[in-house]
Amino acid sequence: MQRIATFRKGGVHPSDRKALSSSCAIEQLPMPVELIVPLSQHLGAPATALKQKGDTVEIGEKIGKASGFISADIHSPATGTIKEVRKVTLANSVACDAYVITVDNDAEPKQWEYHPFRALDAQEILAIVQDMGVVGTGGATFPTHVKLMVPKGKSVDALVVNGVECEPYLTADHRLMLEKTEHILDGIMIVAQATKPKKIIIGVENNKPDAIQALRAAINMADYPITVEPLKVKYPQGDEKQLLKATIGREIPSGKLPIDVGAVVLNVGTAYAIFEAVVLRKPLIDRVVTVSGEAISTPKNLRVPIGTKVFDLLSFCNGTSRQPEKMISGGPMMGFAFFDDQTPVTKGTSGVLALDHQKEHDAPTTACISCGRCVAVCPMGLQPTKLNKLIEHARYEDAMKLNLMDCKECGCCAYTCPAHLPLVHAMKIGKKMGRK
Amino acid sequence: MEAPTLVVSSSPHLHAKSNTSAIMWNVSIALAPAALWGVFAFGFRALLVLCVSIATSVFTEWLLNRISKEFTIRDGSAFLTGLLIGMNMPPAVPVFVPILASIFAIAVAKWVFGGLGSNWINPALAGRVFVFFSFTGLMSNYSLPRFVQSVDGISSATMLTTIKMQIGDSAIQQLSSPAILSEIGYPASQFSLKVSQMLGDALSPYTIDAFFGLVGGSIGEISAILLLIGATYLLARKIITWHIPVAFLGTFIVFTWMFGGLRNGMGLFTGDVMLPLFSGGMMLGAFFMATDMVTSPTTAKGMIIFGTGIGFFTFLLRYFGSLPESVSLAIIIMNIFTPTIERYVMPKRFGEVAKKSVKKKEAK
Numbered sequence: 072m073q074r075i076a077t078f079r080k081g082g083v084h085p086s087d088r089k090a091l092s093s094s095c096a097i098e099q100l101p102m103p104v105e106l107i108v109p110l111s112q113h114l115g116a117p118a119t120a121l122k123q124k125g126d127t128v129e130i131g132e133k134i135g136k137a138s139g140f141i142s143a144d145i146h147s148p149a150t151g152t153i154k155e156v157r158k159v160t161l162a163n164s165v166a167c168d169a170y171v172i173t174v175d176n177d178a179e180p181k182q183w184e185y186h187p188f189r190a191l192d193a194q195e196i197l198a199i200v201q202d203m204g205v206v207g208t209g210g211a212t213f214p215t216h217v218k219l220m221v222p223k224g225k226s227v228d229a230l231v232v233n234g235v236e237c238e239p240y241l242t243a244d245h246r247l248m249l250e251k252t253e254h255i256l257d258g259i260m261i262v263a264q265a266t267k268p269k270k271i272i273i274g275v276e277n278n279k280p281d282a283i284q285a286l287r288a289a290i291n292m293a294d295y296p297i298t299v300e301p302l303k304v305k306y307p308q309g310d311e312k313q314l315l316k317a318t319i320g321r322e323i324p325s326g327k328l329p330i331d332v333g334a335v336v337l338n339v340g341t342a343y344a345i346f347e348a349v350v351l352r353k354p355l356i357d358r359v360v361t362v363s364g365e366a367i368s369t370p371k372n373l374r375v376p377i378g379t380k381v382f383d384l385l386s387f388c389n390g391t392s393r394q395p396e397k398m399i400s401g402g403p404m405m406g407f408a409f410f411d412d413q414t415p416v417t418k419g420t421s422g423v424l425a426l427d428h429q430k431e432h433d434a435p436t437t438a439c440i441s442c443g444r445c446v447a448v449c450p451m452g453l454q455p456t457k458l459n460k461l462i463e464h465a466r467y468e469d470a471m472k473l474n475l476m477d478c479k480e481c482g483c484c485a486y487t488c489p490a491h492l493p494l495v496h497a498m499k500i501g502k503k504m505g506r507k
Numbered sequence: 508m509e510a511p512t513l514v515v516s517s518s519p520h521l522h523a524k525s526n527t528s529a530i531m532w533n534v535s536i537a538l539a540p541a542a543l544w545g546v547f548a549f550g551f552r553a554l555l556v557l558c559v560s561i562a563t564s565v566f567t568e569w570l571l572n573r574i575s576k577e578f579t580i581r582d583g584s585a586f587l588t589g590l591l592i593g594m595n596m597p598p599a600v601p602v603f604v605p606i607l608a609s610i611f612a613i614a615v616a617k618w619v620f621g622g623l624g625s626n627w628i629n630p631a632l633a634g635r636v637f638v639f640f641s642f643t644g645l646m647s648n649y650s651l652p653r654f655v656q657s658v659d660g661i662s663s664a665t666m667l668t669t670i671k672m673q674i675g676d677s678a679i680q681q682l683s684s685p686a687i688l689s690e691i692g693y694p695a696s697q698f699s700l701k702v703s704q705m706l707g708d709a710l711s712p713y714t715i716d717a718f719f720g721l722v723g724g725s726i727g728e729i730s731a732i733l734l735l736i737g738a739t740y741l742l743a744r745k746i747i748t749w750h751i752p753v754a755f756l757g758t759f760i761v762f763t764w765m766f767g768g769l770r771n772g773m774g775l776f777t778g779d780v781m782l783p784l785f786s787g788g789m790m791l792g793a794f795f796m797a798t799d800m801v802t803s804p805t806t807a808k809g810m811i812i813f814g815t816g817i818g819f820f821t822f823l824l825r826y827f828g829s830l831p832e833s834v835s836l837a838i839i840i841m842n843i844f845t846p847t848i849e850r851y852v853m854p855k856r857f858g859e860v861a862k863k864s865v866k867k868k869e870a871k
Binding site (some may be wrong): 395439 | 512513514515516517518519520521522524525526527528529530622623624625748800801802803804805806807811830849853854855856857858859
């Protein structure tokens with residue numbers, strides 16, 4: 072039997088709960104009457120507003136301009152009028168300006184024209200990707216054009232496409248791989264055209280055999296030089312660092328980027344967004360969101376305009392079947408709990424979850440008994456218990472010396488801690504205070 | 508949406524649902540077969556000692572809870588400490604001894620340092636060692652289990668003590684440990700004599716007695732096989748890992764085999780391994796005492812160093828020390844080293860290898 076690739080150190084096995092929504096085909100959410108489009112939907116500096124209150128906007132029109140090297144443009148997801156510009160707080164606690172757009176429902180639906188892409192060179196592709204405001208859709212929302220820029224003197228050995236989707240509940244990427252297989256592959260080939268990798272690998276967790284099969288069939292049809300690598304089901308298999316370890320066997324040193332080990336990593340959702348940007352010249356104005364969780368009446372995978380309020384998503388899924396105890400934007404391991412149903416979907420929202428039975432997960436904390444489970448499961452080789460104790464005593468510099476900055480808040484330590492210590496919370500505080 | 512009822516907290520929003528008290532109760536469950544065997548072998552007296560130890564531990568914890576204004580009985584750690592103390596007592600010991608041991612364990616070894624998680628020494632071991640040095644005579648008075656006919660009457664020393672006492676005697680020079688026992692007519696059960704015969708004397712009857720628990724000793728330490736069954740349960744439930752027991756027993760086996768014969772006037776590499784491995788507090792110590800999470804290192808590498816240290820000191824104390832105590836003292840010695848091990852032994856950091864190989868490449 073062939074050994075299934077995986078990362079070695081650490082990791083946990085939470086129940087994946089994907090069955091709730093994995094068989095639901097992607098549905099188009101009807102355009103809501105009002106959208107809230109934040110100017111900060113990406114990692115880096117917020118975009119600068121190009122429109123004012125009262126202006127009319129057209130679908131796909133640029134309404135926010137990137138304000139730095141690591142920043143991204145924002146486009147209007149609908150035709151309508153800007154009702155106001157106001158401060159909003161996003162699910163990840165980022166406070167920023169946002170357009171409130173009243174949608175004109177009588178507007179003609181926009182037809183996106185097909186543009187051939189084979190003849191484009193790297194510069195042209197990067198320019199289009201930047202112009203269409205594409206950012207990573209996996210959650211970190213790193214501006215894609217920056218990621219695809221290969222620094223001078225470096226070359227790309229491997230383009231690794233992330234189809235792992237290791238967060239429980241989420242099935243958006245899974246459905247996308249099943250339903251938009253060819254488009255994703257085209258998107259990958261566009262990236263390959265821009266970065267000229269020696270090999271291309273798509274990593275998919277082994278719990279999605281249908282997606283692996285679909286990708287392989289489409290690759291054969293199109294005769295693309297892409298391999299699909301089934302990966303062991305283990306969280307956080309879909310983290311950039313773990314994914315590269317599993318697929319090409321390289322470890323990114325602390326504080327370095329994939330390109331430093333000759334790799335570019337890209338989410339399948341991003342590949343699809345790149346396809347739409349380059350081939351259809353359609354900006355990133357909508358995305359697939361999994362609406363799931365035990366408290367959702369009808370879990371679904373929805374294609375949603377950016378700026379849609381969570382309230383509209385829930386209504387389309389027939390609301391909640393019982394009072395949820397927690398609402399989460401993203402997956403349950405790394406996502407953000409929020410409480411306002413007016414919170415908008417952004418470019419990085421992979422899922423909206425309504426969970427109950429939270430009490431058994433959020434049990435009261437007890438004393439650390441140094442069992443060492445957090446150390447055993449930490450995929451980065453850190454000692455969460457020791458870091459936690461240092462941070463509790465405000466010894467941030469000592470925590471930094473123990474490589475606190477390597478922590479990526481994957482949550483394995485807190486997931487496994489028998490004392491229910493909020494370890495990730497401590498790491499977040501420690502990193503913030505340590506940076507100062 | 509009724510906003511106030513929603514919980515907002517830091518990720519992750521899922522938990523493995525493990526908790527500290529489940530760990531403690533599971534360890535107690537794993538100890539149960541060996542403890543029950545002790546009661547069966549030594550009778551009502553053993554049951555009394557176990558109950559008194561547990562009750563005193565829990566009651567002491569409850570009293571101290573009054574002072575520290577918390578409620579920690581339910582986490583099961585006081586119960587476990589009491590059970591371990593009881594299992595470490597000779598069956599015939601007067602009840603005030605386990606009472607004192609339990610109070611010392613909970614109040615001095617654990618509570619004074621800040622309660623569960625903050626103690627540097629395994630509380631049960633601290634209690635045992637405290638009473639051992641205070642009442643050495645009472646703590647060394649072992650009775651034989653009901654299955655073995657004693658030669659000289661009511662009480663008898665354990666195998667290890669007997670061997671140790673005979674070593675100075677020049678009459679039994681150059682005999683292996685089981686041979687010494689047999690030479691002086693130490694009692695063995697009918698069962699083990701039969702099994703030994705069946706195996707063609709490959710294993711001495713004393714080893715077989717020790718493995719099945721047909722020997723004199725502390726209430727809970729005599730049956731190696733039942734302790735191993737409990738240990739298997741803990742390993743399967745992933746409550747303990749293999750690192751400490753394997754490093755401990757492995758080191759002990761190597762040293763015993765290499766140098767164990769010297770004491771008996773024999774050469775190198777002649778030490779008998781099987782009898783020492785299954786007798787005394789080896790199994791109880793390796794799987795249930797050394798693996799105490801609070802007082803052992805958290806990293807895999809640290810656990811191996813810790814276990815190796817215990818194995819080495821156990822060998823040293825058993826073969827060249829003057830006291831019958833060896834496992835308990837060896838574990839306590841390594842408890843002292845735990846913070847230092849924790850300080851200097853780090854897990855391998857992700858990306859470290861890559862960095863080194865990059866440097867190598869650059870050097871080329």
